Amino acid sequence: MDLKERVCGELQKEVPKGASFTNFNTQHQQKWEDPSSTSDYSTRIEPPFQAFNQTSQTQSLLLCNNQIKVPMQDGSVNDLLQASKIQDWDPSAMLNNLSFLGQKIHQLQDLVYLIIGRKGQVLGRPDELLVQQQQLVTADLTSIIVQLISTAGSLLPSVKQTLSAATTSLGQCGEYGGVVFPSSAQGLNDGVQPQNAGGSKVSEPPNSVDITSNNGNEQSNHIIEEHELKDEEDAEEGENLLPGTYEILQLEKEEILAPHTHFCTICGKGFKRDANLRMHMRGHGDEYKTPGALAKPTKESSSEPTIIKRYSCPYAGCKRNKDHKKFQPLKTILCVKNHYKRTHCDKSYICSRCNTKKFSVIADLKTHEKHCGKDKWLCSCGTTFSRKDKLFGHITLFQGHTPAIPSDEIKAAPAGTSDGATNKVGSVNFNLSSYVSSESEVQSSSMDIKGGIDDAVGYFSPLSFDTCNFGGFHEFPRPTFDDSESSFAFLLSSSCNYSQKSGEE
Amino acid sequence: MKKQKPDNLKGFNPFNQLPQEIIFTILDLLNSNPLDIKSFSLACKSFYAAESKHRTSLKPLRQEHLPSILSRYPNIAHLHLTRCSRVSDTCLSFVSHACASSLRSIDLSRTHLFSASGLLGLALNCNNLVEIDLSNATELKDSAMAAVSQAKNLEKLWLARCKSVTDLGVGCVAVGCRKLKSICLKWCLGIGDLGVGLLAVKCNHICYLDLSYLPITSKCLSPILKLQHLEDLVLEGCFGIDDDSLAVLKHGCNSLKSLDVSTCQNISHNGLSSLVSGAVGLQQLTLAHGSPVTSSLADSLKKFSMLQSVKLDGCLISYDGLKTIGNWCASLRELSLSKCSGVTDEGLSSIVTRHKDLRKLDITCCRKITDVSISRITNSCNSLTSLRMESCTLVSREAFVLIGQRCHLLEELDLTDNEIDDKGLKYISRCSQLSNLKLGICLNITDEGLIHIGRGCSKLLELDLYRSVEITDSGIIAIAQGCPGLEMINIAYCKDITDHSLLSLSKCSRLKTLESRGCSMITSLGLTAVAVGCKELTKLDVKKCPNIDDAGMLPLAHFSQNLRQINLSHSSVTDIGLLSLAGISCLQNITILHLKSLTPTGLAAVLLACGGLTKVKLQAEFKWLLPHRLIEHLEARGCTFQWRDKVLQVELDPKCWKLRLEDLMP
Numbered sequence A: 001m002d003l004k005e006r007v008c009g010e011l012q013k014e015v016p017k018g019a020s021f022t023n024f025n026t027q028h029q030q031k032w033e034d035p036s037s038t039s040d041y042s043t044r045i046e047p048p049f050q051a052f053n054q055t056s057q058t059q060s061l062l063l064c065n066n067q068i069k070v071p072m073q074d075g076s077v078n079d080l081l082q083a084s085k086i087q088d089w090d091p092s093a094m095l096n097n098l099s100f101l102g103q104k105i106h107q108l109q110d111l112v113y114l115i116i117g118r119k120g121q122v123l124g125r126p127d128e129l130l131v132q133q134q135q136l137v138t139a140d141l142t143s144i145i146v147q148l149i150s151t152a153g154s155l156l157p158s159v160k161q162t163l164s165a166a167t168t169s170l171g172q173c174g175e176y177g178g179v180v181f182p183s184s185a186q187g188l189n190d191g192v193q194p195q196n197a198g199g200s201k202v203s204e205p206p207n208s209v210d211i212t213s214n215n216g217n218e219q220s221n222h223i224i225e226e227h228e229l230k231d232e233e234d235a236e237e238g239e240n241l242l243p244g245t246y247e248i249l250q251l252e253k254e255e256i257l258a259p260h261t262h263f264c265t266i267c268g269k270g271f272k273r274d275a276n277l278r279m280h281m282r283g284h285g286d287e288y289k290t291p292g293a294l295a296k297p298t299k300e301s302s303s304e305p306t307i308i309k310r311y312s313c314p315y316a317g318c319k320r321n322k323d324h325k326k327f328q329p330l331k332t333i334l335c336v337k338n339h340y341k342r343t344h345c346d347k348s349y350i351c352s353r354c355n356t357k358k359f360s361v362i363a364d365l366k367t368h369e370k371h372c373g374k375d376k377w378l379c380s381c382g383t384t385f386s387r388k389d390k391l392f393g394h395i396t397l398f399q400g401h402t403p404a405i406p407s408d409e410i411k412a413a414p415a416g417t418s419d420g421a422t423n424k425v426g427s428v429n430f431n432l433s434s435y436v437s438s439e440s441e442v443q444s445s446s447m448d449i450k451g452g453i454d455d456a457v458g459y460f461s462p463l464s465f466d467t468c469n470f471g472g473f474h475e476f477p478r479p480t481f482d483d484s485e486s487s488f489a490f491l492l493s494s495s496c497n498y499s500q501k502s503g504e505e
Numbered sequence B: 001m002k003k004q005k006p007d008n009l010k011g012f013n014p015f016n017q018l019p020q021e022i023i024f025t026i027l028d029l030l031n032s033n034p035l036d037i038k039s040f041s042l043a044c045k046s047f048y049a050a051e052s053k054h055r056t057s058l059k060p061l062r063q064e065h066l067p068s069i070l071s072r073y074p075n076i077a078h079l080h081l082t083r084c085s086r087v088s089d090t091c092l093s094f095v096s097h098a099c100a101s102s103l104r105s106i107d108l109s110r111t112h113l114f115s116a117s118g119l120l121g122l123a124l125n126c127n128n129l130v131e132i133d134l135s136n137a138t139e140l141k142d143s144a145m146a147a148v149s150q151a152k153n154l155e156k157l158w159l160a161r162c163k164s165v166t167d168l169g170v171g172c173v174a175v176g177c178r179k180l181k182s183i184c185l186k187w188c189l190g191i192g193d194l195g196v197g198l199l200a201v202k203c204n205h206i207c208y209l210d211l212s213y214l215p216i217t218s219k220c221l222s223p224i225l226k227l228q229h230l231e232d233l234v235l236e237g238c239f240g241i242d243d244d245s246l247a248v249l250k251h252g253c254n255s256l257k258s259l260d261v262s263t264c265q266n267i268s269h270n271g272l273s274s275l276v277s278g279a280v281g282l283q284q285l286t287l288a289h290g291s292p293v294t295s296s297l298a299d300s301l302k303k304f305s306m307l308q309s310v311k312l313d314g315c316l317i318s319y320d321g322l323k324t325i326g327n328w329c330a331s332l333r334e335l336s337l338s339k340c341s342g343v344t345d346e347g348l349s350s351i352v353t354r355h356k357d358l359r360k361l362d363i364t365c366c367r368k369i370t371d372v373s374i375s376r377i378t379n380s381c382n383s384l385t386s387l388r389m390e391s392c393t394l395v396s397r398e399a400f401v402l403i404g405q406r407c408h409l410l411e412e413l414d415l416t417d418n419e420i421d422d423k424g425l426k427y428i429s430r431c432s433q434l435s436n437l438k439l440g441i442c443l444n445i446t447d448e449g450l451i452h453i454g455r456g457c458s459k460l461l462e463l464d465l466y467r468s469v470e471i472t473d474s475g476i477i478a479i480a481q482g483c484p485g486l487e488m489i490n491i492a493y494c495k496d497i498t499d500h501s502l503l504s505l506s507k508c509s510r511l512k513t514l515e516s517r518g519c520s521m522i523t524s525l526g527l528t529a530v531a532v533g534c535k536e537l538t539k540l541d542v543k544k545c546p547n548i549d550d551a552g553m554l555p556l557a558h559f560s561q562n563l564r565q566i567n568l569s570h571s572s573v574t575d576i577g578l579l580s581l582a583g584i585s586c587l588q589n590i591t592i593l594h595l596k597s598l599t600p601t602g603l604a605a606v607l608l609a610c611g612g613l614t615k616v617k618l619q620a621e622f623k624w625l626l627p628h629r630l631i632e633h634l635e636a637r638g639c640t641f642q643w644r645d646k647v648l649q650v651e652l653d654p655k656c657w658k659l660r661l662e663d664l665m666p
Helices: A003-017 A021-032 A035-044 A047-065 A091-121 A128-155 A157-169 A171-188 A190-197 A206-215 A218-238 A253-257 A274-284 A333-344 A362-371 A388-397 A407-431 A438-459 A461-468 A471-475 A485-494 B004-011 B020-030 B034-041 B045-054 B063-072 B089-102 B116-125 B142-148 B167-176 B193-202 B218-225 B243-248 B269-276 B295-300 B319-326 B345-354 B371-380 B399-406 B422-428 B447-456 B473-482 B499-505 B524-533 B550-559 B575-581 B600-609 B628-636 B654-664
Strands: A246-250 A308-312 B078-080 B105-107 B131-133 B156-158 B182-184 B208-210 B232-234 B258-260 B284-286 B309-311 B334-336 B360-362 B386-388 B412-414 B436-438 B462-464 B488-490 B513-515 B539-541 B565-567 B589-592 B615-619 B640-644
Touching: A091 A128, A253 A333, A308 A333, A388 B167, A388 B193, B020 B034, B020 B045, B034 B045, B063 B089, B089 B116, B116 B142, B142 B167, B167 B193, B193 B218, B218 B243, B243 B269, B269 B295, B295 B319, B319 B345, B345 B371, B371 B399, B399 B422, B422 B447, B447 B473, B473 B499, B499 B524, B524 B550, B550 B575, B575 B600, B600 B628, B628 B640
Parallel strands: A246 A308, B078 B105, B105 B131, B131 B156, B156 B182, B182 B208, B208 B232, B232 B258, B258 B284, B284 B309, B309 B334, B334 B360, B360 B386, B386 B412, B412 B436, B436 B462, B462 B488, B488 B513, B513 B539, B539 B565, B565 B589, B589 B615, B615 B640
Antiparallel strands: none
C-alpha cells in the first residue's frame, strides 16, 4: 500500500478519535504555550514557504497532542484521500485565518495570565469563580481548536468533509458546526464573495445550505427541488409535447435576470424563493406565523383541467425560442433562468481555485468548486475526470485521445535519468578501471538516497513532521525525483510509529 | 609467363567472385555454432566485412561495449540486452541512433536502470520496431508506457512483472500501439479491468493476450471475447473471475485456439463452458491447479473436435472425469496429468485406449498407477514421443521393458525415481530417437544398462544420472563414446565416478552443462580435460568436489571462454584460482560457499576483476568482512549478492537418503 495513502488514512482516523475533548484541550494548551518549540520551528522556516510550513506545523502540533494513536490497520484505500494533495489552497486566506487564531490565542493567554495573577490575591475564596473561569477558558479553547481543525481541513479538501462529520457528531461542539464551516468556506471562496454579496442571506455558502437541508424542514424541499430542476433542463429533451397542447409563456430578459422574484409587501425586501419570503414575513407580525401562512400555498387548480405551461426563451434564434423551427420549450421558470444565463449571458463567475473555469450560473460554479482540483484523471485533450472509469469511457469513445500521465511522474522520470542514472553510469564506467574513484560514485548514490528521503518527507509534509521528526532533513534542497522503495524503507526504519513495512507488496 | 601465373593466383581470391547472397547462405548454415562464425569472421578482412553485414541478432554481455559492437554490425534487427544487468538511457539512445530503422526487436527483460526517456528515444527513432520486452522492469511507471506508446508499429509487447504500471500506462499503449498482436501483462498488479478493457477495445489485432494474475474481473472479458483474431488467452490465477460473472457473457470467442485458466479456483465447468462457447477451433486447454475435474467438466468439453492438448496438472480428478475424457470426440495429442490425485489404472486406461494418437503424456507423481497402466499406454499409444513418469513408484521393473519394446519413437523419457533396472534400460536403448533421458535416483541401474543406452541412443542430448549411485566410469565412458552430441550431463552424487569419466566426456565437444556435485573422486586433471575439450561449456557445477583446486581453474579460464555459471562451493579453490576466472568475460553467475582458503582481500580482488558478474552467492560473513563501499560499487555495476548462512550438513548415504525421502512422503 502506498505510504501516502496510509499516512492520510492515519490522519483521518486520528482526528475523529479525539473524542474526549477536554483531555484534548489540556494537552493542547500545554504544548501550545511552549514557546520554545514554536520559535524553534519558525526560525528554521524559509521565508517563501512560511505560510505553508506554519500550517503544517500547526497541524502537526495538533496531531502530536492527540495521543490516542490508532494502530495501523490494513485500511481501505480511501479514494478521496488520494486527492488530498496540498495544491489548491489559498495561502493568503490561510495566513488570515492563522493570524486571527494567533490573536485569539494571545487573548486567551492574557486571560490565563490574569487568572493566575488574581489567584494569588483571592486565596481562600470559594471555587465557584475558578470553575467559571475554567469553563470560560475551555470554551474559548474549544472554539480555537475547532477553527484550527477547520483551517487545517481547508488545506486538505477531502479531510474537510470528514471533519465536518466528525465535529457535528461530537455533541459537545455541535453548535460550532454551523459557525465554523461557513467561515472556512469563505476563506476558500474569497474571490466569489463580491458576487455573493448581492444575494444577502439567501445566497449562503454551500455548507450551511447542506446543514439546513439536513434539518429536513420545509425550506429544504425547495432547495432540493431547485437542484433537481437545474438538471431537468437537459433531461427534458426527450419530452414530446404536441404543439398547441400547452401554453407558451415568454419572460422578458429583464425579468429573467432580476435577482429576486418575491418581494415583501411590507418592507420591499426581495427574495429568490417564496419559502424564504414566507420565513421573512414572520418578522412582520404574528399573523404570518400561523401554520396556514407558513405552509406552501396549495394549488387549487386540481379541480379544473390544468393547462400545461411551458416557457420560451426570449432570445431570438435560440432553439428554445418559440419562433424556432424545432422549438423545444423549457419546463419551468428556473429552467428559463438557467438556460438564459448559461447560453446567452457572459460567464462572469470564475472559479477561484483553478481560475480557468467560468460560469454564468452561480450554482454551476459551486458544483464545480466542490470538485475543482479533485479531477485527477486527465485526458490528453485536457478534459479532466473525477473518476477513472469516466476517463476510460471517454478514451474508449474518442479516437486518438490518450490518458495523460500525472505531471509529477513525468517530471520525476527525466530528472531521475539525468541526475541519478546517467551520472551513476558514467562513474561506473570510470570505475571499472580504478577502485579509488568508486568513492565518488558511492557518494553520489548515497546522496541520491538522501534525496529520496527528503522527498518523502516533503511529500507527506504535515505528517512526517509528527511521526518521525526529521527536522534536519529539511535543510536539503528539494529533491528531483520520487520513487525507490529503498527510501521508503529508510523512512520507515527510522520512524518507530510504523509497525508494518510499506515497501513490500 | 610462368612467373606471372602464381602472381595472378596470389591476387585472385575465389570468394571475391561469390555473390553476397551465397556467402550469406553459407553463413546462415554456420549459425548453429557461434565459434564457427567467429573463426569465419577472423579469416580475412572480406570475411570479416561479410560477417558484419550478415549478422542481424546480437546478445551482448556488457552495455559498455555496445557502441563498438553496433558500429561493427550495421544491420542489427534483434537486440537482446538480457545479459546486461544494467542498460542506461544513454546507452538506449545510442542504440536508437545506431540501429535506427533496422531494429525490429529489443529485449530488455532482466535489465534495469533505463527509464522512460531511453524508451522514448527507441520508440521515436526506430520506426520498424515491432517487439519490445520489458519484463521485470518493476520500476517502470506509466510515463515509460507513454514512451512505449510512441512506437506506432509495435506488434509484440511483454510487460511481465511491471508492477508499477497502472491502467493509465496500459491505456496509453492501447491508444498508441494500434497494431499490437501479442501482449503479456502477467503480474502487472497495477492494471485492472479498465486498462485491459481499453486495450481490447482499441487494439483489434490482438491474437495473444496474457493476463495472468491480474486483479481483473469479468467486466473486461466481454470486449476481450469480441476480439476477432484472439487465439491465445491466458487467464492464469485471475481470482476475480468466477462462474457467476462468466454466466453473464453471451458468447465466447470464436477464434480462440488456446485457453489457459490454470489456478482459477473460481471457475468450474459452468464458467468454462461460457468462456469457450463458440470456440469451435479450440486446440489447447490448460486447467492446471483449478477446480476438480469431474464428469460434468469433462462433459462440457466433449464437443470440441479440434482439441489436441489438455493440461490438468495438480487437479483432483475423479474416475468419472477420466472416463468422460476418454469419450471425447477429439483425439488428443498431448495430455498432462502430473501430480493429479485420483488418477488410477482404470481411469488412465480408459483414456489411453481411446486417445491412441497421444504424442506426449505426463503422469508425473501419479503414485497410484501400476504396471497395468504402463501396459495399456504402451499397447495403444505407439507414437508417444514424450513420456514423463517421475515417481510412479508402484510401477515394477518389468513394466519398463514394455516401454522399450513398444514405444520406439520416444524422444523424451523421464524415469526419475523409478524401479527401472538394467534389463529395462536394455530395452529402452531400442528407442533410437531418444534425446532426453532422466534416470535420476534410479538406484537399480548400473553400468551394464547404461552401456546399452550408449550403444543404442546415439542422439542423446541430455542425460540425468543424479544420485544413481551404482553408475561408475565404464557407464559414463560408454555414453561419451556413443553419444557424441551430448549437451548436458548430470552425474551429481555418483560417488564412484573419477577423472576417467571426465576425460571421456571431453570428447563430447558440444557439452554445455556439466553437473558433478559431490563426485569426490574427480580432480582438477579431469576438469582440465573437460575445459580443453568442451569449448562450449556454459554451466559447471563442481560443488563438494574437494579435489578440484586452483590447478583446474587455470585451464578453465583459458579454454572455457563461454562459461557463464560456476559453482565452486566446498571445493579446494583459493583466491588465485578464482582470480584466474576473471579471464572469462562471459562469467556472470558464481557460487562460492564454504571455500576454506578464501580471504576477504582475495575475494574483493576477484569481484572487482570479474567485470561481468551479475549474481554472486557468498557466505554471509563476507558481508561484514568486505568493505561496504566495495559492495555498493559492485551493486551499482549490476551485481546482486545472495548471502547464505547455512550450516554444513553431513552427506547421507544415498540409499538411506532415499529411504528418508520416502518416510517424508505421506
